[in-house]
Amino acid sequence: MIAGDVDPPTALAEVKRLFGSIAPKKLPAKPRVRLRPVHPTSFALDTDRPSGTLMIALRTPGPRDADFAALEVLSDVLSSRRFDLYGLVPEGKALGTEFALDPLPEAGLAYAVLSFTAGADPKALEHDARAILARVAREGVPPELVEAAKLQERSAAQFQRNNIAELASVWSEALALYGLASPDEDLERIERVTAADVNRVARRYLDLDHAVTGVMLPRGSGRPIVTHGGFGGQESISLGEAHPTALPSWAQKALERLEVPPSTLHPVVSTLPNGLTLIVQSEDVSDTVSVYGHIRNRPETEELKGEEGVAQVLEPLLTHGSERLDRVAFQQALDAIGAREHAGTDFSVQALAEHFERAVELLADNELHPALPQAAMEIIRGQVAQGVAARNASPGFLTQRSLRAALYPLDDPSLRMATPETVRALTPAAVRSYYTRVFRPDLATIVVIGKVTSAAARAAIEKYFGTWTASGPPPGIDLPRAPPNGPGTVTVPDQSRVQDRVVLAQTLALTRSDPDYYPLQLGNAVLGGSFYATRLSIDLRKNSGLVYSVQSLLQAGRTRSVYLVEYASDPQNVAKAADMVAREVTAMQESPVGADELTRVK
Template sequence: MKTRLILTACASALLLGLPAAAFAESAAPATVTAAAQGGVAVPPLGFTKRVLANGMEVYTARDASTSNVTVQVWYRVGSKDDPAGRSGFAHLFEHLLFKATKNMPSETFDRLTEDVGGMNNAFTADDVTAYYEVVPANHLQRILFAEADRMGSLVVDEATFVSERDVVKEEYRQRILASPYGRLFGLFTPETIYQDHPYRRPGIGSIEELNASTLDDVLRFHATYYRPDNAMLIVAGNFDQAQLDAWVDEYFAPLKRPATPMPVNDLKEPEPTGPRTATYYAPNVPLPAVVLAWNTVAYRDADRAALTVLDGVLSTGESSRLYRSLVYDKQIAASIGSNPDFAQQAGNLTAYAIMADGQSPEAGKAALEAEIARLRDAPITSAELSEAKNELVANALRGRESIDDRATTLGMALIMTGDATAADREIAEIQAVTAADIQRVARRYLTPQRQITINYLPADDEHPASVQKMNVDAPVTVAELAPAGPVAVLLPEAERARLPQPGAEVAPATPAVADFRLANGMRVLVAPTEGLPLVSARLNFNAGSANDPAGKPGVAAMTAGLLTQGTKTKSAPEIATAIEQLGANIGAGSGADFTNIYANAPKDVFGRSLSLMADLVRNPAFAAEELERQQSQTLDGLRVALSQPGSIAAQSVGRVIYGDAPYGAPGGGTLTSVPAITREDVAAFHAARYRPSQATIVFSGAVTPAEARELAQAAFGDWRDPSSAAPGPVAKAGPALPPRIVVIDQPGAGQAAVTAAIRGIKRADADYFPLTLGNTLLGGGFSSRLNQEIRIKRGLSYGARSSVGAQQDVGVFTASTQTKNETATEVADLILAEVGKLGTAPATEAELAPRRAALIGGFGRSLETVDGLGGLVANLALYDLPMSDLADYAGKVRSVTPQQVEAAFAEHLPTDRASLVIVGDASKFIDALRAKYPNVEVIPLTDLNLNSAALR
């Protein structure tokens, strides 16, 4: 299901289960509790507001059901405020704000968050830059101190500035240049839609303008926009209100409101004067694409609600008009979508199609225009209207599970409208939309005279790659920024304000898990929670891609994908419509070891959702025409994946480590195996491996064990195993193979993907926790060793990570990143060096303690959502681990010693067993790599054969 950024869907109420506090300006309207499905109410946002004397707004909401707290600071400055000649500057500045202050050395925010089991991050959008942390509640005071310190005393030196600018350039290469459609959606679409407004510049900027920025620009930007009267502080979670107010007064109230005004930036985008068309070309475009766009309205406009519901009808889910027409019926598009982008000062709606293999943008344009014309020419049906509303309101409910999402809802409302009740009113506004409203806005905005058409095609000798538009004017200039003022420096340690000490720990609670079986052998696990009326179910089978028939990778994935494409009594469109009318999320997928079928729905419709899920599992039709559709869509997806360095590397690693063993084959199939899958293949796979005695279903959320038993019995109680015996075990990993150094040459690649891989362990191995803890130190977060060496110290990547990769049989450990092609060899050396250190020298207790906290904190955050909790329980069941491990998780992590980590890495992950897979433009790094590895294998991408252990 498509995720959309609307206030009520991206986040949730600040106060759950308690009366909403009165808002100082106006009370939240009672209508926001309008029920989804007629039985489940979406709680209104509850918050209190006060304004400090320096102009900073403070919003707080207490939720004692969690052991965490979120702190968010939202600044009213975004990429639209980038000075002329400095596109990407607000985003670059976001990166720099994680560096030093006068009282805190660089990277202190990671010490205060990751190292205590929390997290931190930030984002930059057109109109806002926001910083947020989630930490155990006893660390609230420390985060408030830190946020106030970086608002008032940012410290950036030249070396730090240059290094982080290099990181942003790698992010640009990864998001824009290495992605086949990065240029289309990140550069060309906004610059074509907007003619005058600064929204036409990409938020990430350009390499040229990033290089033009200076340290003085940074200091002046901070002085201009990072001030208390341009900021909003939002705190939600488990805290004492009086104590919080005192801390806010202590740390934020002393910050001075500058006397200098902020630059004026309120440019009006002109009304379109006629249709426009643009065509762009780019390298490594596997399938052509077309985008239709129309200028619409700013966020606070009254027509936004109708346009939001219109977008739901147009492209949300497989029953949407665009999917039904272009993907399902005509089969001319590999994927479709639409997006209503409402910002502070202007807005647009786009509809796009990435064409199927052999199809043209002209065909996509005609089909998209036909569907838009239908919206103008006749009202939508009452069923379509109800379905779109139900999905939006159900998503609003799902968005009210975690404290950070609730705070984000409030922040978006404030940025877009200046009104904290806007998010609550949005639910009522959506419910009030009529079919006539949708037809009216379609006729008003989505007209041929206002239409912008963007064609996107592969570059060739005749059509060289299109270049990003440069030298774009903007309302704000560097000259208008405030003077930098005195330059802040990191104080000597003895002179720094001391960080507050943490308070008493608030421990996360894990629910007791009920465990029983139905008469047919199906295992039922129930993890009940209090709070929102949401229920999740996960039905798992021992049936993964490692069980694919020999020579036919992709059968397990195809079987799972076809479950929603027709049963004995329902067609694929009827299933899609039923799911979306319920506001449910129902689907299926397969991994290497297991297949998972899931359902998530509001409680009042969960019984019907589970019945539908059971019908999909028990009575699939596997119709020939649906198989053909799925094969076509899968092949188009593979073509897109095989244009991206990171995806190519990920699909190739299995063959390098496992060769012809079952784990070696790509789980989604290959360009040659997918067309060879027959209906008999998927039907036989389903008949052999989808059986109740081999299944586990996990319920989580607003459901009791008694209710779960009744639900499971009604849906699955009369299901019986087939008479044939269940298939026996498979040797999934095969024998260990010698290490290889493999380069897959992709000329013109925007970056190189570098992956080191080592045959690892089973999930049930006794060293799982030592390796998991060591891996968290190595590549499990921003402050991990890999990220420190590759991103923070050298600016060679946007991020580096690693994974233990434990599975039922011996899994594969990987450490990976993407970097510019020229530094691929250097980065490979850095990865192997860091992996090797963990097996040759013990980590210090000071290093491991924060990594333990990171694991335990991530575990605690998973407990906040019904799907997160259900996933934890399901994983224990899948690997035959005791349910007591849920409550014992923190203890198992805390008991790991540095010596156990070193011994586990030395035994299981020595670097002399490591293979390297590098995908990129080999002409830019092969000489340096060959000097180190004379036996390197170079495989042109055009020769890559994922069906073969040799990859040729």
């Protein structure tokens, strides 16, 4: 499958030249698939994640079956934010829900996935989810949700044309997995699906008496401790001996001809009277328009003392519609145009070009006039408080916080953290006040890209976002500059891992705008920032076999930066690997990088 900026006849001719001389071979017959009856099973596993997951899985036919298109629509309906399964979220019974298909040629899986807070009862959640699915099998689904799902499929088919990798993927699946001539055939099958078809496959395949149920239960970890030992299980790796490999001539010529291709982008940048920055890029590869917005913000510096966690409460609260349209009515308005929308400090909407202005209107309505209902806020506040309690005890959070505590002064804003107590103390007024302080047009940028002119895009954005105002000077957002950190070692226990995850970190005085950023970024690519062909990967993984994975990373910000090296290894190899990392860094500092290495990373 070839997708991208190519001339099809020329590409096909080249493929025939390169591969046409390969003699065909007759493949052996594939073994016949003989599916045994599914026996209902339940199991539970511990996880170090701060939230739990419930999955109810069912067997379905594969994509070559006549019922599969109706199953696709059924899956979309069950995932709809207007349907009862997602209704468990605003009721406070789940953090998120999804229904998905995972097809193979001869069979497939359909599964409901529900996340829940630590301490919640997964049995009660399973009971509610099963009751909803059983009712669907018995009574069917609303016809209007079937039509909304089909419109979303049409819209998704257009958006797939915007992404080369996704386009290659959907074509490959259509040909190799679905047995179709093109993805358009799958869309044509979906267009022919009726509500009666959806209800028929629901009755047949939502067979909860033969479902497999799995639960992942969140478990906390011990507190961080200062130690030089290791934690984790035992595992071994055996890597073959590495040898230098000469590049083929065509690859060597490409490396010797390093050129930056000329940009085909010509964005139109303007600023609205209220300070909002607008960037428009017109494209015609599909009949779609996407709108992406970002508000510069930082909860660590903008949350008031005692209100830590207010940003975490506000984000899910924004899914409850606008002052004009409640949650369900707002989703119904989006479904009517096949659009997908998200409000927040990062906000967006994607829609077919013909519905661009209506999509912008809905986005602005949600972003500028959110409902923020008190009843929903009380439910979300309780969920966030439970989630924060579990997160604060999770190994991942403890690792990151311990790392920041070792790198920065005790009063650094990055060390502020929400607690169950600060979250439970939040009032509707506090949430509304945070929204008013943070959501400002003079800190916002909107990008519009797709089948729309710059003039039409500007007119729509100005019409619906032009009345957005802010009072007072912009808040301080940037973190203070950080002094050099001292050395230290902290260990966080995590018995669920079979190996140690090690992070070596150091603060840097360099910032993103520093001229030295680019030389350091190239040096990082040589050391460990460009996958397997790096010094760290070759020495620690290929040659020594000490680590399973290793990478280096430069995190450069507006006022501070951090340099990190991360690797995963058996406990007994942690110190050896750390010594080798130190030697490699010293070698980078003392000896020039070779011309071949520099050319490769460029």
